[in-house]
Amino acid sequence: MRRIPNERSGLKKRHTIALLLAGVVCMPSATSLGRLVTDQSGRRVDIPASPQRVVSLAPNITEIIYALGLGDRLVGDTDYCDYPPEAKLKPHVGSIVNPSLESIAALKPDLVFGTADANRRETADQLERLGIPLYGLAAHTFDDAMQSIEDVGDVLGQGAKARSIVEGLRKRAQAVEQRIQGQPRPRVLFVVWYRPLITAGSHTFLSDVIRRAGGIPLNEGLRGEWPRLSLEEVLRREPDVILFPRTESFSPALDEFTRLPGWRELRAVKEHHMYFVPETIMRPCPRLVDALEQLAGILHPVSGSPSEARK
């Protein structure tokens, strides 16, 4: 996180406008010294020195805040924030794509955390107009995900704790990498959606995690975060393993693929090398490393024992 010296002059003016716009609903309670920083997504944002009332706009952020032991500072999160279980009890501000600005404002937060991938830019702009700063996270690699944790820690005044958490996570990731070193790397198709087939792009933290878990993501030449991939190309690239995220809305019965034209000809389907991985593989949060370890266990079983995640 790059820090930029305080710029208080613009702040006051903005507050006046915000007050005019928003009435008395949402005057930020930050009265201590604010600071102007560049967030992980590259936006410049005024944040209070020590935010006490925080709203999270994505499940991974909620998890990071709880992992830092700052759950009591979280005054609101989204309908999708389901971990830890306490997060479900927090007041919800709506969905990730379309959160309710009014609900956010009514919670009187002094800082909102969002992500560049899941949330919309408009949400950040509108919040800014209401005088509520939004700190944006953006994770495109495993390292970015770790940086997100450190950023949230720094912003909330728990930088040291964040770094010690990240240190522990990195050690676990390194242990995985050491264990699988030199082993043959299976080719992995990650199925984000199959009707039509959508996979993860090559420049995503998800692909990075697959690589770190000792696999080769089957997405060379695919641009964007969630690109479509033709089944024909899958057949040509012949994955050794097919992975599905285990989520509520998308958990197809794997047996079905043995009957679908095209799919049923894939060796990975015939030999049933299809596995569910925890949804946290799609969440840049501390549990990303849990997913990394589980995935490594699937791709490189310890001493040949069958993996538990197999279905």
Add this chain to the structure above:
Amino acid sequence: MSVPATRRNLLLTIVLLSVGLVVVSLAALMVGGVHLPLRQVWVGLWGAGPAGQAEVIVREIRLPRVLLAMLVGAALASSGTALQALLRNPLADPYVLGISSGAALGAIVALWVGGRVANASPLAAFAGALVTMVWVFALGRRAGRLSSYTLLLAGVVTASFLSAVIIFVLSMLSTRDVRGTAFWLMGDLSVVTDVQLHLLLPVIALGIGGLYFFAKDLNVLLLGEQESAHLGVNVTRVETLVYILASLLTGVAVSVSGAIGYLGLLVPHLGRMVVGSDHRMLIPTAALGGAIMLVVSDLLARTLVAPGELPVGAVTAVAGAPVFIYLLRRTTG
């Protein structure tokens, strides 16, 4: 220009278009991520024995898609043709009566409630189409008989209402689900089961055959409801049955392929330019023409951004809108 509907002309049209369909289908089987020579396609189609990768690509991936594109294209184009006559509106297409929105909503609700079964969404989509069909039909009746004017209005209002509900449900889904669903809504021919193909063929063939059965009545219907009644056509019966057939064709097509736009609007107009507006010529022409168009569109959708794919509905819309505007300028200018 109008081609008289003699048996000879009809046969000639069907043969010519069928040859065209075979040619584009073979092309679609050859072209893709890997280009396969005709010989290999042939072996893939008919060859016995152990299948290599090329044969598998032909038989398992390209052939089901080509067959599905044919069936869906034929269904949408003939449904559009019939609805343009039924509603006496050149802007009518298979979606104007809200059936595709009903199907889409059915699929999305199934997803929302829990999309655990792959085959649940086509079934739910078809259920959505059926409910919408009955609902619009009930609204479209006035004083005990079907009014094409009321039917059109009922359809348009229902379509926009359902679209609003779809947007509402989409806003409740997570980002990833929205993306997956949106792609499906834009038309997708990539997933079809054997069972679906086997069911689609007789249903769509019967539907188009049924519409063809009413071809003469549709010609008369174009003159106006009162005139048709004077000419001895049982207007309510014809309108009701044509409505049911056209809606069923659309519902079946949408439930397996999402909403593929412009085809049902454009192909009937192209057909009219070639064979005129006698439905005995127009319906077979549109059915085969629709099949050709969708096979070609899907070929483009598969190959333009390979190894990725485009939604086939985006291809038909991007190609269809300019063609439609061109036709419009030509006929009015």
